[in-house]
Amino acid sequence: MRRKVLLIVGLVLLLQALWVPATLAAPPAPRYAPDWGSGGFWYTVQWGDSLSSIGWRYGVNPWTICSANGLYNCNYIYAGQRLWIPGGGGSGAGCVAYHTVMWGQTLSGIAGWYGVSSWRIAQANGIYNMNHIRAGQVLCIPGWW
Numbered sequence: 001m002r003r004k005v006l007l008i009v010g011l012v013l014l015l016q017a018l019w020v021p022a023t024l025a026a027p028p029a030p031r032y033a034p035d036w037g038s039g040g041f042w043y044t045v046q047w048g049d050s051l052s053s054i055g056w057r058y059g060v061n062p063w064t065i066c067s068a069n070g071l072y073n074c075n076y077i078y079a080g081q082r083l084w085i086p087g088g089g090g091s092g093a094g095c096v097a098y099h100t101v102m103w104g105q106t107l108s109g110i111a112g113w114y115g116v117s118s119w120r121i122a123q124a125n126g127i128y129n130m131n132h133i134r135a136g137q138v139l140c141i142p143g144w145w
Contacts, residue, residue, distance in 0.1 A: 040068075040084060040085050040086040040087050041084075041085055042082050042083070042084060042085070043058075043082070043083050043084075043085050044080065044081070044082055044083075045077050045078060045079055045080065045081040045082075045083060046079060047079040049077065049079070050062075050077070051065050051066055051074055051075075051077060054083070054085070056123055058085050059123065060085055060086065060087065061117075061119070062074070064086060064087075065083060065084075065085060065086070068083075068084050068085075068086045069083050069084055095124070095140035095141060095142060096141055096142065096143050097114065097141040098138055098139065098140060098141065099114070099138070099139045099141055100136065100137070100138050100139075101133050101134060101135055101136065101137045101138075101139060102135060103135040105133070105135075106133075107121060107122060107127070107130050107131075107133055108130075110139065110141075114141045116141060116142060118130055120142050121139060121140075121141060121142065123142075124139075124140045124141075124142040125139050125140055
């Protein structure tokens, strides 16, 4: 019985020794390399930044930034980290339509009607709380991504 226990413990330790180096391997390569020709720039993350705030500032979807930099966890960035902001620098296309909000409408409903993300409409109109729009408010409907 004691011999079986020692054999099992030894086997477990051997498997752990084989498994640990695999977890210490190099991180995965970025999903795709930055496309230098499409316009874009390097941004150094500041304290308090998030992918959403950076995307909001430069008119780029946060998921696009995450994917362009091959981030394993899109919720974790740190001050001093350099990120490639693809195609950023502006707020995108101008307004392709204007919409007057009616009672009971939501930003996501309006976005679905025009085929644009609600995040994009909020950005184009300086809306910081996407749950707070008012009846009678005129919204700029921006061009598509």
